[in-house]
Amino acid sequence: MHMSDALISPAVGGTMWLAGGGMIAYGARKMRGCLDSSRVPLMGVLGAFVFAAQMVNFTIPGTGSSGHLGGGLLLAILLGPSAGLIVIASILTVQAMLFADGGLLALGCNIVNMGLLPCFIAYPLVYLPLVGKKPARGRIVLAATVAAVVGLQLGSLGVVAETTMSGIAELPFMKFLLLMLPIHLAIGLVEGLVTAAVAAFVWQARPEVLELTDPDDPGRGRVGLVAVCLLVAAIVTGGVVSWFASSHPDGLEWSVAKTMGTEELAEPTDGLRGALGRVQERTALLPDYDFAEPQDPVDDEAEPGSQEPAAGQWFSPSAGTTVSGLVGGGITLVLAFLAGWALRRRTTSASTA
Amino acid sequence: MADIDSTMAEIGWLDRLSSRDTPLHRIDPRVKLLTTLAFIVVVLSYGKYQLAPLMPLAIYPAVLIALGDVPLKFVVRKLLIVSPFAIFVGLFNPLLDRQTMLTIGSLEISGGWVSYASILIRFVLTVSATLALVAGTGIHNVCRGMEQLGVPSVFTVQVLMLYRYLFVLVNEGVGMSRARALRSVGNRGMGLRACGAMLGSLVLRTLDRAQRVHTAMCCRGFDGHVRTIETLRLGVRDVAFLTGWLGVLAMLRAFDLAGLLGAAATGAGR
Numbered sequence: 001m002h003m004s005d006a007l008i009s010p011a012v013g014g015t016m017w018l019a020g021g022g023m024i025a026y027g028a029r030k031m032r033g034c035l036d037s038s039r040v041p042l043m044g045v046l047g048a049f050v051f052a053a054q055m056v057n058f059t060i061p062g063t064g065s066s067g068h069l070g071g072g073l074l075l076a077i078l079l080g081p082s083a084g085l086i087v088i089a090s091i092l093t094v095q096a097m098l099f100a101d102g103g104l105l106a107l108g109c110n111i112v113n114m115g116l117l118p119c120f121i122a123y124p125l126v127y128l129p130l131v132g133k134k135p136a137r138g139r140i141v142l143a144a145t146v147a148a149v150v151g152l153q154l155g156s157l158g159v160v161a162e163t164t165m166s167g168i169a170e171l172p173f174m175k176f177l178l179l180m181l182p183i184h185l186a187i188g189l190v191e192g193l194v195t196a197a198v199a200a201f202v203w204q205a206r207p208e209v210l211e212l213t214d215p216d217d218p219g220r221g222r223v224g225l226v227a228v229c230l231l232v233a234a235i236v237t238g239g240v241v242s243w244f245a246s247s248h249p250d251g252l253e254w255s256v257a258k259t260m261g262t263e264e265l266a267e268p269t270d271g272l273r274g275a276l277g278r279v280q281e282r283t284a285l286l287p288d289y290d291f292a293e294p295q296d297p298v299d300d301e302a303e304p305g306s307q308e309p310a311a312g313q314w315f316s317p318s319a320g321t322t323v324s325g326l327v328g329g330g331i332t333l334v335l336a337f338l339a340g341w342a343l344r345r346r347t348t349s350a351s352t353a
Numbered sequence: 354m355a356d357i358d359s360t361m362a363e364i365g366w367l368d369r370l371s372s373r374d375t376p377l378h379r380i381d382p383r384v385k386l387l388t389t390l391a392f393i394v395v396v397l398s399y400g401k402y403q404l405a406p407l408m409p410l411a412i413y414p415a416v417l418i419a420l421g422d423v424p425l426k427f428v429v430r431k432l433l434i435v436s437p438f439a440i441f442v443g444l445f446n447p448l449l450d451r452q453t454m455l456t457i458g459s460l461e462i463s464g465g466w467v468s469y470a471s472i473l474i475r476f477v478l479t480v481s482a483t484l485a486l487v488a489g490t491g492i493h494n495v496c497r498g499m500e501q502l503g504v505p506s507v508f509t510v511q512v513l514m515l516y517r518y519l520f521v522l523v524n525e526g527v528g529m530s531r532a533r534a535l536r537s538v539g540n541r542g543m544g545l546r547a548c549g550a551m552l553g554s555l556v557l558r559t560l561d562r563a564q565r566v567h568t569a570m571c572c573r574g575f576d577g578h579v580r581t582i583e584t585l586r587l588g589v590r591d592v593a594f595l596t597g598w599l600g601v602l603a604m605l606r607a608f609d610l611a612g613l614l615g616a617a618a619t620g621a622g623r
Contacts, residue, residue: 004439006476010397028505037575041566044514049559051519052526056533056555058548059540069552078556090511094519097487097495098364100431100480105393163442168401168472170446170465197549202556209560328615329405332412340415344422 001159001184002095003110005103009166013105016162020111023120024089027082039083046075047087047094058194069198070191072118073148077127077199077210081119088115113158122151135210140203141196148192149185156184361523363431367484370423371491377421381591382490382498388413388598389486395602396478401468402454405611407478413598414481421489428481443472492516501585510579518566522559529555 005013031039050071071091076084092110096102102110130143160180164173171179203210371378377385392413399406418428450465487495493516496509529551537543567575604610 004476005393005397005479006439006472007442008397010394013397014394024508025505028507031507037571038564038567040510040575041514041570042560042563043511045518045522045559045563045566047511047515048518048522049555052522052555052559053552055523055526056530056548056551057543058545059543086508086511087515089508090515093512094492094515097483097492098367099360100484103393103479104390104483105397105479168468168475169442170449170468171442172449176442193545194549194552197545198552198556201550201553205553205557206560209557327619328611328613328617329408331614331618332409332611336409336411336415339412340419342419343416344419 001113001156001180002092002102003106003113003159003162005106007163007166007168008106008109009168010105012162012166013108016108016112017105018108020089020108020116023085023111023116027085030082031086043079043083043087046078047090050075050087050091069194070114070148070152070187072114073122073127073144073151073192074195074198076119076123077144077195078202081123084123085111085115085119088119109158109162113155113162117154117158118147118151121154122147126150135203135207137200137204140200140210144196144199145189145192148195149188152184152188152191153181156180361520363427365520366427367488368491370421370427370488371494373422375420375422375489377417377485377489378491379590380594381585381587382494383502383585384587384591384595385486385490386495386498386502388595388602389417389482391599391602392482393479395606396475398606399471401471402464404467404471404474405615406605406609407471407474409605409610410478410602412601414478414485417482417485417489421485423485423488427488428484431484432477432480439472439476443469446472497581497585506578513579518562525558526555 008016050069053069053071056069072084072088075087078084079087089111092102092107092114096104096107096110127143127147130146131139157177157180160173160176163169164171164176169176199210392410396407396410417423418425446469447463447465450468451463453461454464454467455462490498493513496513500506500509533542533547533551
């Protein structure tokens, strides 16, 4: 469930960058207080462990497929939330850069979805209370499974929210959510069971390892609270920013707004309708998408002709999608390749000469 | 993650690419990071139906790939393998958005296909720029650049340590998995129980390794900070690279090069 750069808007990506970056800075500051130098290699090697753990698959009975460890919650269990978040963020950074999985701007989204939510929500608010003061095998298994499921559900909710707020993909919020949540319920269950199995094994073999997290103890409740506040703030600002971005848009929507503006003068009813449409677009958190389907038939009943201008609003051709624009785009594409090719010939001949 | 051996081999290759000496390698990592981020933001700043203005932006990855002498085959293969997520989610666009948006002759193209094409182009542009950045810089230098740009050192050191042990531990995981596969008859031992125990012991081994690594680091004078000998210094070339690219990106964002060229080529007045 790595978000990719191609699906997000700069407003959403930037907001999530701030949220993810803020959490890294917060975690780093918190760790500086209690950092003994043995944590440095420990965290590094555990990050690499998560990659290694994906090599060890297991078959899921009854299906042909196999599952593997996700790692987010396990890292929080082994290292505590702050260090866990930093390790996950480093994993995601390496994945974005080396595996091209995710993206540089989407990194913030991914850190929030797969790091912040499991470490600062699922771990302190679900795992710790379920394990309780006196851990036992059964409690650890139950807590890890439930917490992994919760973490993954929250994460997929984050993916859906970020994707629909960005407005690049066409899937409406509810449909996308109904698609993602059940899939990730299954994945979360599988992941939770592995996490539980590993945590229980480690607890039996070396119980002191799970107590590595004790330094975080005093701040447990507060950490969760801070995270929830940050998350809410991120979602609200993300919503507001992208809302402003969509009400002061550029490019297509801007040019459409301009053509709508001139039409308003000619046809006052359209103008009113257009204005209402714009009001509705502004009051909707996710303009263009979630209400598009239910709205159309209702509008049809009220005003038979209303579908046309609404459709025209979104689909009138713009500079970006006319044939001549595409021809020009193709020309520049070829030019870009030629430039690269010529440059490379020069580079290689210079380096061999 | 289907074929992990080849993936790791590719990363090893990327690592070797990043340790060469090309014009791209000689540019300050901070500059490359900043221009690449600016490039990605510009690519994503276009509306979802704006297809043509994205195309001139291909100049950035094209020049990076050329300057860094990155094998094009490598980039293309990566692009083909990677990230089904964007492609999968984007696939709903043509299904949901069927309004005709563009007619070429008698061919009617719906808005959904246009926006899907836009997603694919965004994907190709951002991923190829990121790959070229890493191939032409290397993780170590990217981390140094990030640190100098103000990223907490706890994080950059973490990325470096992770990268250093990535290959070691992945090989260990592959070895364990292969050993189990050789010993299992049919599906015996391939289930969750054995997997949990294997991963659990891998955790313990990893913890032991961390302890050994730490001891070794302490023997060599490690005190919690990673030091580098050379400091990054911005040269004339770096400043020129930065300002040049920011200027080009701003120009491309401000003026619709594709539209102007297309109008000139097809003779269509706009």
